[in-house]
Amino acid sequence: MKSTEQAETEIRAVLRDHGRLAQDIATLTSDADLYQAGMTSHASVNVMLALEGKFDVEFPDRMLKRSVFASVDAIRGALTELGAIEGADAQVAQA
Amino acid sequence: MGFDLVQISTVAQSLEQFGAVYERRIFTDGESRYARSSSTLVAQRLAARFAAKEAVMKALQLAETGVGWRDIEVVKQGSGDCEVALHGRAAEAAQAAGAQQIQLSMSHDGDYAGASVCVVFAPPETVFPDS
Numbered sequence: 767m768k769s770t771e772q773a774e775t776e777i778r779a780v781l782r783d784h785g786r787l788a789q790d791i792a793t794l795t796s797d798a799d800l801y802q803a804g805m806t807s808h809a810s811v812n813v814m815l816a817l818e819g820k821f822d823v824e825f826p827d828r829m830l831k832r833s834v835f836a837s838v839d840a841i842r843g844a845l846t847e848l849g850a851i852e853g854a855d856a857q858v859a860q861a
Numbered sequence: 862m863g864f865d866l867v868q869i870s871t872v873a874q875s876l877e878q879f880g881a882v883y884e885r886r887i888f889t890d891g892e893s894r895y896a897r898s899s900s901t902l903v904a905q906r907l908a909a910r911f912a913a914k915e916a917v918m919k920a921l922q923l924a925e926t927g928v929g930w931r932d933i934e935v936v937k938q939g940s941g942d943c944e945v946a947l948h949g950r951a952a953e954a955a956q957a958a959g960a961q962q963i964q965l966s967m968s969h970d971g972d973y974a975g976a977s978v979c980v981v982f983a984p985p986e987t988v989f990p991d992s
Contacts, residue, residue: 786871807915808867808875811887811930815879827929827950 768821770842773851776820777841781805784812796838810835817841821850863919863978865912870972872911873904887911887930895937908974909967910935916978917945917963926954935965943967945978959983 768776774796781800782791788804805813813835818824823845825834834844845851875883884893888907896906914933918924932951936944945963947955955963962981968974 807865808871808911811883811911812871812875812879815875815883815886827932828927830929831927832924 768851773842777838780813780816780820784816785809800837821845823848823850863916865915866973866975867908867912868972869904869908869974872908889931889934892935905969909969912974912976913965913967916976920978920980921955923954
């Protein structure tokens with residue numbers, strides 16, 4: 767299971783490589799709308815597949831919503847729900 | 862109504878990068894079988910079908926429903942026409958919305974494929990006040 771910081775780095779790398787964004791991902795805040803930044807519906811498919819490979823998860827159909835891939839924060843939340851990222855509780859417990 | 866436009870080269874790239882994982886996730890066996898019946902038009906046909914799926918999602922407002930791409934299928938008829946077949950959550954949502962018919966038109970030219978969808982809904986019930 768990846769830490770939140772590691773996960774955010776890897777999520778941004780996936781978006782850089784597959785999101786076909788019109789802006790540099792490094793300039794986008796974690797709550798920035800990725801579709802407004804240029805990600806198309808087809809690019810979001812590639813992002814999903816790359817995330818599944820990188821984090822060894824599969825997004826179930828119920829999570830195939832536009833909002834799930836709308837921002838770095840949203841993606842991180844989805845991956846946390848799937849158990850691929852340490853939740854906030856786990857990180858607090860370790861602190 | 863719903864409309865979507867897809868760059869065919871991006872579909873070709875996805876096939877190259879993700880291979881069968883991409884194809885099996887997005888397209889039904891029937892869609893893949895038809896697309897691959899021509900070795901030179903695979904990406905074009907798949908791109909048009911992806912555009913059709915997205916157009917259906919827009920027309921039925923399924924963006925936040927949680928629908929798999931394979932639940933929206935483009936079926937090639939013997940006449941050569943293409944029709945939309947809905948399965949699973951897509952079918953449930955369409956029925957709940959009162960969708961009676963889905964009309965589809967697809968095309969591809971150069972590096973682009975597009976699809977337009979029109980959904981015919983059942984008319985709302987008219988309630989007449991007691992006279």
